[in-house]
Amino acid sequence: xxxxxxxxxxxxxxxxxxxxxxxxxxxxxxxxxxxxxxxxxxxxxxxxxxxxxxxxxxxxxxxxxxxxxxxxxxxxxxxxxxxxxxxxxxxxxxxxxxxxxxxxxxxxxxxxxxxxxxxxxxxxxxxxxxxxxxxxxxxxxxxxxxxxxxxxxxxxxxxxxxxxxxxxxxxxxxxxxxxxxxxxxxxxxxxxxxxxxxxxxxxxxxxxxxxxxxxxxxxxxxxxxxxxxxxxxxxxxxxxxxxxxxxxxxxxxxxxxxxxxxxxxxxxxxxxxxxxxxxxxxxxxxxxxxxxxxxxxxxxxxxxxxxxxxxxxxxxxxxxxxxxxxxxxxxxxxxxxxxxxxxxxxxxxxxxxxxxxxxxx
Amino acid sequence: xxxxxxxxxxxxxxxxxxxxxxxxxxxxxxxxxxxxxxxxxxxxxxxxxxxxxxxxxxxxxxxxxxxxxxxxxxxxxxxxxxxxxxxxxxxxxxxxxxxxxxxxxxxxxxxxxxxxxxxxxxxxxxxxxxxxxxxxxxxxxxxxxxxxxxxxxxxxxxxxxxxxxxxxxxxxxxxxxxxxxxxxxxxxxxxxxxxxxxxxxxxxxxxxxxxxxxxxxxxxxxxxxxxxxxxxxxxxxxxxxxxxxxxxxxxxxxxxxxxxxxxxxxxxxxxxxxxxxxxxxxxxxxxxxxxxxxxxxxxxxxxxxxxxxxxxxxxxxxxxxxxxxxxxxxxxxxxxxxxxxxxxxxxxxxxxxxxxxxxxx
Numbered sequence: 043x044x045x046x047x048x049x050x051x052x053x054x055x056x057x058x059x060x061x062x063x064x065x066x067x068x069x070x071x072x073x074x075x076x077x078x079x080x081x082x083x084x085x086x087x088x089x090x091x092x093x094x095x096x097x098x099x100x101x102x103x104x105x106x107x108x109x110x111x112x113x114x115x116x117x118x119x120x121x122x123x124x125x126x127x128x129x130x131x132x133x134x135x136x137x138x139x140x141x142x143x144x145x146x147x148x149x150x151x152x153x154x155x156x157x158x159x160x161x162x163x164x165x166x167x168x169x170x171x172x173x174x175x176x177x178x179x180x181x182x183x184x185x186x187x188x189x190x191x192x193x194x195x196x197x198x199x200x201x202x203x204x205x206x207x208x209x210x211x212x213x214x215x216x217x218x219x220x221x222x223x224x225x226x227x228x229x230x231x232x233x234x235x236x237x238x239x240x241x242x243x244x245x246x247x248x249x250x251x252x253x254x255x256x257x258x259x260x261x262x263x264x265x266x267x268x269x270x271x272x273x274x275x276x277x278x279x280x281x282x283x284x285x286x287x288x289x290x291x292x293x294x295x296x297x298x299x300x301x302x303x304x305x306x307x308x309x310x311x312x313x314x315x316x317x318x319x320x321x322x323x324x325x326x327x328x329x330x331x332x333x334x335x336x337x338x339x340x341x342x343x344x345x346x347x348x349x350x351x352x353x354x355x356x357x358x359x360x361x362x363x364x365x366x367x368x369x370x371x372x373x374x375x376x377x378x379x380x381x382x383x384x385x386x387x388x389x390x391x392x393x394x395x396x397x398x399x400x401x402x403x
Numbered sequence: 404x405x406x407x408x409x410x411x412x413x414x415x416x417x418x419x420x421x422x423x424x425x426x427x428x429x430x431x432x433x434x435x436x437x438x439x440x441x442x443x444x445x446x447x448x449x450x451x452x453x454x455x456x457x458x459x460x461x462x463x464x465x466x467x468x469x470x471x472x473x474x475x476x477x478x479x480x481x482x483x484x485x486x487x488x489x490x491x492x493x494x495x496x497x498x499x500x501x502x503x504x505x506x507x508x509x510x511x512x513x514x515x516x517x518x519x520x521x522x523x524x525x526x527x528x529x530x531x532x533x534x535x536x537x538x539x540x541x542x543x544x545x546x547x548x549x550x551x552x553x554x555x556x557x558x559x560x561x562x563x564x565x566x567x568x569x570x571x572x573x574x575x576x577x578x579x580x581x582x583x584x585x586x587x588x589x590x591x592x593x594x595x596x597x598x599x600x601x602x603x604x605x606x607x608x609x610x611x612x613x614x615x616x617x618x619x620x621x622x623x624x625x626x627x628x629x630x631x632x633x634x635x636x637x638x639x640x641x642x643x644x645x646x647x648x649x650x651x652x653x654x655x656x657x658x659x660x661x662x663x664x665x666x667x668x669x670x671x672x673x674x675x676x677x678x679x680x681x682x683x684x685x686x687x688x689x690x691x692x693x694x695x696x697x698x699x700x701x702x703x704x705x706x707x708x709x710x711x712x713x714x715x716x717x718x719x720x721x722x723x724x725x726x727x728x729x730x731x732x733x734x735x736x737x738x739x740x741x742x743x744x745x746x747x748x749x750x751x752x753x754x755x756x757x758x759x760x761x762x763x764x
Contacts, residue, residue, distance in 0.1 A: 061690060195647040196628070198559050198640070202656055204683075250614060252630045253759065254638030267557070267630070267638055269613045277615030277628055279559070279640050286556040286656045288684035288693070291663075295563055295647045302652075302665065304679075305693065312691040318665075322565075323649035329422060330673040330708070332649070332666065347691070398614065 046365065048357040049075035051113035051137070053104045053128055055088040058142060059119045062169070063092040065349035066117075072357040074098055075114075078107035104128055108135040115165075115360055118142060121220035122227060126151040133158035138165040138360045138370075140353070141378075144227035149382045149402075156375050165363060166375040167356045170235055172307050174351035177315045177341040178239075181301060184339075185240060185294060190321040192297030197240055197278035199233035199293070201307060202265075202286035210284065216262050224263035225284045226388060232307045233280035234384045235377070236292050237270060243377055246270035246278075249384060250398040251391035256285065268388045271398075298322055300336070312347045316340055407726065409718040410436035412474035412498070414465045414489055416449040419503060420480045423530070424453040426710035427478075433718040435459055436475075439468035465489055469496040476526075476721055479503060482581035483588060487512040494519035499526040499721045499731075501714070502739075505588035510743045510763075517736050526724060527736040528717045531596055533668050535712035538676045538702040539600075542662060545700075546601060546655060551682040553659030558601055558639035560594035560654070562668060563626075563647035571645065577623050585624035586645045587749060593668045594641035595745045596738070597653050598631060604738055607631035607639075609759040610745060612752035617646065629749045632759075659683055661697070673708045677701055 050066050050073065052059055059077075066072045074094045078101040079085035085100035094100075101107055107116060108131055115138035118128055125146050132139055139159060145168050146152040159166045172178060185191050205213065214220040215228050238245075248271045255266035265283030292306040299321040309315035320336035346354065362368035383402045391399040411427050411434065413420055420438075427433045435455045439462040440446035446461035455461075462468055468477060469492055476499035479489055486507050493500055500520060506529050507513040520527045533539060546552050566574065575581040576589050599606075609632045616627035626644035651669065655662040660682040670676035681697035707715065723729035744763045752760040 064689075192648070195563070195626070195644060196561070196642050198561065198642070198652075198654075200557070200559065200654065200656065202556070204658060248614070250757075252638050252640070253609070253611060253632045254630075254636050256636060265556070267640065269615075269628070269630070269640075271614045275615050275617060277613050277642075279613070279628065279630075279642070281557050281559070281638075281640070281656075283556060283656075285658060287553070287659050287661045287681065288686075289654075289656050289661045289681075291559075291654060293559075293561065293650075293652060295561065295642075295644075295650050297565060297646060298648050300648045300650045304663065304697070308686070308690065308693075310693040310696055320648065320650075325649075325669070328425075329669065332669075332671040335671055336665070396611075 046361050047071055047073045048114045048360045049073050049112055051076040051078065051107035051110065051116045053078055053107060053116055053118045054120050055079050055084050056119040059088070059117070060092050061349055062117050062119065062353070065347070065353045067093050068346060068350035069353040069357060071361060072353050075112060076101060076107050076110055078104045108132055108137060113137060114364065115140060115356065121214050122147055123220055123222060126154050129155045130158040133162045133164050136162055136164060138356070140167050140169060140356050142169045143231045144223055144385060145378045145382055147222055148386050149379060152379055152382050156379065159370065159375065163363070163370065165356060165359045165370040166378070168374070168378045169352070170232065171348045171352050172232070173235070173239070174355055175309070175315065175348035176343060177317060180339060180341050181303065181317055184299065184301060184319050191299035194240060194294065194296050195276065196295045197237050197293065198291070199236050199280040200289050200291040201229040201232050202281070202283040203288040204286060205284040210264070216258055216264070218260045218262050222262060223385065223389065225282045226263045226266055226385060230266065230280065230282035230388065231381060231385060233282055235381045236306060237278050237280065238377065238380055238384065240294055241272070243380055244272065245380055245383065245401050247273050248398040248400055249387035249391050251388050251396050253396050255392045263392070266388065266392060268391065270384065313344050314340060314342055407722050408432055408434045409475045409721045410434050410473055412437040412439065412468035412471065412477045414439055414468060414477055414479045415481050416440050416445050417480040420449070420478070421453050422710055423478050423480065423714070426708070426714045428454050429707060429711035430714040430718060432722060433714050436473060437462060437468050437471055439465045469493055469498060474498060475725065476501060476717065482575050483508055484581055484583060487515050490516045491519040494523045494525050497523050497525060499717070501528050501530060501717050503530040504592045505584055505746060506739045506743055508583055509747050510740060513740055513743050517740065520731065520736065524724070524731065526717060526720045526731040527739070529735070529739045530713070531593065532709045532713050533593070534596070534600070535716055536670070536676065536709035537704060538678060541700060541702055542664065542678055545660065545662060545680050551660050552657040555601060555655065555657050556637065557656045558598050558654065559652070560597050560641040561650050561652040562590040562593050563642070563644040564649040565647060566645040577619055577625070579621045579623050583623060584746065584750065586643045587624045587627055587746060591627065591641065591643035591749065592742060592746060594643055596742045597667060598639050598641065599738065599741055599745065601655055602633070604741055605633065606741055606744065606762050608634050609761055610748035610752050611759040612749050612757050614757050616753045624753070627749065627753060629752065631745065674705050675701060675703055
C-alpha cells in the first residue's frame with residue numbers, strides 16, 4: 043500500500059459492491075480497508091470473497107465503518123431510500139463519499155447530502171462509471187469539434203434490460219420503499235446523464251414524458267420514456283425499461299456529424315471498446331452508397347477498466363484534499379444534482395399525465 | 404425487351420427520376436418506354452442521359468404519356484401537391500402507378516387516388532425502395548422469431564440530412580405549394596413506414612408530436628419528432644430533419660432481442676448491406692463484458708439493388724394483371740394509406756400545440 047493510498051470502507055454487501063471492491067483493488071491509489079454489514083458473518087464473508095487484504099476490518103454495523111478513523115472514504119451501495127441517512131452521517135464523520143446512483147429519491151433529499159458534504163469539506167462523487175471511461179473523453183473530443191460534428195441537434199438514448207420473473211417480483215429496484223424510482227432511477231439515470239454530458243450540463247427547460255409508461259402495482263416505474271426540450275429548441279428523447287432485451291444506445295446527431303455507441307454504460311468488452319462516427323456524410327455520385335463512410339474508433343482500456351478509473355479519480359481528489367489542502371471538486375455533486383433534477387421532472391411529468399414540467403421549477 | 408416487359412412512362416425529369424430510370428433498366432421485367440416534360444428539349448435530354456432505348460418516346464406534356472397506349476405504367480416523381488391530379492388522370496387512362504412518396508398532402512387526397520386506381524383496376528405502389536431490399540425481409544424474419552426477438556417493446560427511428568443554404572431556400576421540399584410536408588413528408592415518411600412495417604401495419608391509437616418542431620417562415624416542417632402509442636401501451640419515437648448530418652437509424656427492441664440498422668433507407672453500400680442483432684443479451688460472469696455479443700448479418704444484393712427490386716415487384720404485379728387477369732395487390736395502397744394517416748396525425752399534433760391526436764379519428 044502506497045503512502046498516499048485512500049482507504050475505502052464499504053457500507054453493505056450489495057451486488058454492485060463486489061464490482062466496486064474489485065475496482066478499488068485495481069486502482070493504484072486506493073485500498074479496500076473495511077466493510078460493514080448488519081451481519082458480521084456477511085461482512086466477513088464479503089471481505090474474504092472480494093480480495094480484501096488480511097489487515098482489513100469487518101464490522102457489524104455501518105456506524106462502525108463511519109467511526110473507524112482510518113477510513114478515508116465510504117462507498118455506499120445501499121438502496122436509494124437509505125442514501126440520505128447514511129450519506130449525511132458519513133459526511134458528518136468527515137468521510138469522503140462515493141455514492142451509488144440514483145443518488146437519492148428526489149433533489150430535496152440530495153440537497154441534504156450536498157449540504158453535509160460542503161459543511162464537512164468532503165468530496166462527493168456518484169457511481170456513474172462510464173463517465174470515467176477513456177472512450178467517453180474521446181467521444182467528447184469529437185462532439186466538441188465544430189468542423190466534424192457541428193452543433194448538436196438531437197440525441198436518443200436507450201437503456202433496457204430484461205428482468206426475469208424473480209427480478210420483477212423481488213428485486214429492490216421494483217420496491218417502492220427501497221429503490222422507488224424503479225427503471226427510471228436504475229437505467230434512465232444513465233440516459234439522462236449521457237444527455238446532460240453531451241450538452242455540457244446545460245439543463246433542459248422542460249421535460250415531457252411519453253405516454254405509455256409502465257408502472258407495477260406498487261406504482262414503481264418498470265418502463266418509461268421522455269422528451270427533453272432546451273431553450274434553443276433542441277429536443278432529445280430517451281427510453282428505459284426493465285422489460286426489454288439488454289440495450290445501451292447513445293446516438294448523437296449534429297449539423298455535421300453523427301455518433302453511435304451501443305454499449306455506453308458497460309462496454310461489450312472491458313478491454314477494447316468502440317464507437318462509430320460519421321462526418322459530413324453524403325452520397326456517392328450515383329447515390330449507390332454513402333461517402334464518406336462512417337468509421338469506427340477503438341479505445342483500449344487494457345490497464346484500467348472504467349470502474350477502476352472512477353475509483354482512481356475520486357481517490358486522487360480525496361488525496362488532494364487530505365495532503366494538499368485542496369477544496370472538494372464541485373463538478374461531481376453539481377452534475378449529480380442536475381441529473382436528479384431532470385429525473386425528478388420526468389417522474390413528475392408521468393404523475394401529471396404526461397404534461398410538460400419545468401426543470402427545477 | 405422480353406415479351407412480358409412492362410413499359411414505363413415517366414412524368415417529369417425530377418432528380419429522383421434518373422435513379423428510378425436506372426432501376427427500370429436493371430429490372431428484368433420492365434422497359435423505359437417514354438418520358439414527358441413540359442419542355443420537349445428537357446424530355447429528349449433526359450431520355451438521352453438516362454439510357455432510354457432508341458425506340459423510346461419523349462413528349463412535351465404529361466398527358467401525352469397518359470395517351471400513349473403502349474405505356475403500361477407511369478412513374479410519378481412530381482412535387483407532392485401535383486400527385487392527386489396526375490395520379491388520378493393516369494389511373495383513368497388505365498395506367499398502373501408507381502408514385503413517389505409522400506403519396507399526397509393528406510389522406511383525403513390519397514383516397515381520390517386509391518378510388519381512381521380501384522375504379523380502373525390498376526396497380527398502385529409507392530416509391531419506398533427499402534421495403535423491397537432483401538435485408539428488409541431478413542430483418543423481418545428476426546423480428547418474427549418469438550424465441551430470438553420476443554415481443555416488440557420499442558422502436559426509435561431517425562432520418563436526417565443536412566440541407567445546404569440553397570436547399571433550405573430553393574428546394575421544392577421547403578416550398579408550401581410544392582412539397583408542403585417538408586421533412587416530415589420527405590424523411591419522416593420513411594421512419595413512419597419502418598415503424599408500421601415493424602408492427603405488422605397495426606395503426607397506433609394516438610400520436611403525440613414532440614415539442615421543438617422547427618418550421619420555416621412559410622410554415623413548412625424542417626425538423627420534427629413524434630411519439631406513437633398503441634392500444635397495448637407500446638410507445639415508439641422518431642425524429643426527422645433537414646438540419647442534421649445524414650443519419651438513417653432504425654432501432655428495434657423486443658423482450659428478448661435487439662436490432663440495429665444505420666442505413667435503413669439507402670444502404671451505405673449498394674451491393675452489401677448489414678444489420679446487427681442481439682438476442683437474450685446478458686453479462687459475462689464478472690460483468691466484464693456482454694454475453695452473447697451482438698452479431699452482424701450481411702445481405703448481398705449483387706444482382707439487383709433495392710430500387711430495381713421495387714420496379715421488378717411492381718412490374719410482376721402489373722404483368723399478372725395484364726396477362727393473367729389477376730386483381731391489383733391491395734397491400735401496397737393499404738400501407739401507403741396507413742403511412743399517410745400517421746403522417747397526417749403527426750402534422751395535426753404539431754398544429755395543435757403537441758397535443759395527442761387520434762390516428763384516423
